[in-house]
Amino acid sequence: MDVSGGLKLSDKSTPASDYDRSEEIKAFDNTKAGVKGLVDAGIKSVPKIFTRPPDELAQDLDCPRVQLQVPVIDLDGFRGGRHKEILENVSAASQTWGFFQLVNHGVPVYVLEEMIHGVRRFHEQDVEAKKDFYSRDQMKQVRYESNFDLYNSKTASWRDTFTVSLLFENLENDRLPAVCRDETIAYIEHMKKLGKILFELLSESLGLQPNHLQSMECNKGEIFVFHYYPECPQPELTLGVSKHQDQCFLTILLQDQIGGLQVLHENQYWVDVPPIKGGLVVNIGDFLQVVSNDKLKSVAHRVVANHIGPRISMASFFSGPPKLYGPMKELLSEENPPLYRDFSVEECTSILKTEALGGRPATDYFRI
Numbered sequence: 001m002d003v004s005g006g007l008k009l010s011d012k013s014t015p016a017s018d019y020d021r022s023e024e025i026k027a028f029d030n031t032k033a034g035v036k037g038l039v040d041a042g043i044k045s046v047p048k049i050f051t052r053p054p055d056e057l058a059q060d061l062d063c064p065r066v067q068l069q070v071p072v073i074d075l076d077g078f079r080g081g082r083h084k085e086i087l088e089n090v091s092a093a094s095q096t097w098g099f100f101q102l103v104n105h106g107v108p109v110y111v112l113e114e115m116i117h118g119v120r121r122f123h124e125q126d127v128e129a130k131k132d133f134y135s136r137d138q139m140k141q142v143r144y145e146s147n148f149d150l151y152n153s154k155t156a157s158w159r160d161t162f163t164v165s166l167l168f169e170n171l172e173n174d175r176l177p178a179v180c181r182d183e184t185i186a187y188i189e190h191m192k193k194l195g196k197i198l199f200e201l202l203s204e205s206l207g208l209q210p211n212h213l214q215s216m217e218c219n220k221g222e223i224f225v226f227h228y229y230p231e232c233p234q235p236e237l238t239l240g241v242s243k244h245q246d247q248c249f250l251t252i253l254l255q256d257q258i259g260g261l262q263v264l265h266e267n268q269y270w271v272d273v274p275p276i277k278g279g280l281v282v283n284i285g286d287f288l289q290v291v292s293n294d295k296l297k298s299v300a301h302r303v304v305a306n307h308i309g310p311r312i313s314m315a316s317f318f319s320g321p322p323k324l325y326g327p328m329k330e331l332l333s334e335e336n337p338p339l340y341r342d343f344s345v346e347e348c349t350s351i352l353k354t355e356a357l358g359g360r361p362a363t364d365y366f367r368i
Contacts, residue, residue, distance in 0.1 A: 057236075070101055107280070164176070167319055191224070227315070254314040
């Protein structure tokens with residue numbers, strides 16, 4: 001399949017003898033145009049490097065479809081008369097689903113909408129302008145790429161990503177692309193404030209003082225990823241994001257109105273998380289499951305591809321600074337011994353460099 005500019009990619013009709021995955025990945029990566037570049041070139045079928053294995057596609061057909069709803073929590077009044085009710089809702093959702101949607105969270109709708117428009121402007125600008133940010137260096141604070149795990153994954157995913165990492169250093173605003181700089185700065189500040197509120201509620205839900213998780217700096221080490229999912233000619237063959245758990249303490253997600261996020265409930269049902277206008281999605285990460293000694297639940301999730309696009313989403317990951325973490329002593333006893341060993345953020349970063357998204361979750365690596 002000829003794409004453009006001399007790029008040739010196989011599709012599912014290509015004989016195995018003519019398919020060299022490693023060479024096609026390199027060729028795709030070298031364009032620095034991402035998945036959007038393929039769509040702009042007018043492809044009519046999904047290239048083989050994005051096509052999921054037959055056994056994985058068969059598993060999807062066997063997976064039962066159920067009509068369930070991820071909990072929706074109204075945060076209005078959390079410092080007033082509804083505090084106890086909200087705390088109970090957060091606790092229940094975090095211990096059973098590991099996910100909940102948040103409304104009346106205090107982040108102005110215009111900030112959310114302008115961020116969505118800003119992300120779209122970045123990804124839809126001229127390819128040459130984006131190439132200045134293209135990098136596979138995970139230590140680079142501001143970067144653009146398609147599939148951070150492109151060379152490690154069995155199947156590439158149908159998305160491009162712009163990342164801002166505060167994991168090891170503070171943000172220098174002039175590093176941000178001018179096309180969405182102001183929107184990104186405002187959005188990040190609001191996510192930091194909301195993150196502090198959520199960590200307060202989660203601390204209380206564990207029977208601890210409101211500032212406990214913040215005193216552990218769980219709300220630090222933020223990484224912000226801005227995804228762009230182009231329309232897909234054969235969405236049944238690929239995914240926007242493969243099944244995975246988040247290697248962080250907490251994630252706050254903003255998604256536009258197209259949808260596609262799914263949560264694996266009770267490890268057997270894929271449940272859609274439909275967008276709520278002005279709402280945000282919150283999920284527990286692997287690190288919070290570890291430090292809570294399995295009281296809070298980190299759950300697998302994915303994003304399906306779609307004929308309609310582009311879909312745009314923004315995930316704010318709170319990963320903590322580079323230091324040791326382990327089950328909180330305040331939650332341990334003879335009846336509730338530690339289930340995990342101590343771990344460091346650097347250790348998890350090393351794992352991500354060598355494993356594809358959707359590999360073993362951090363909870364498996366650190367379980368005693």
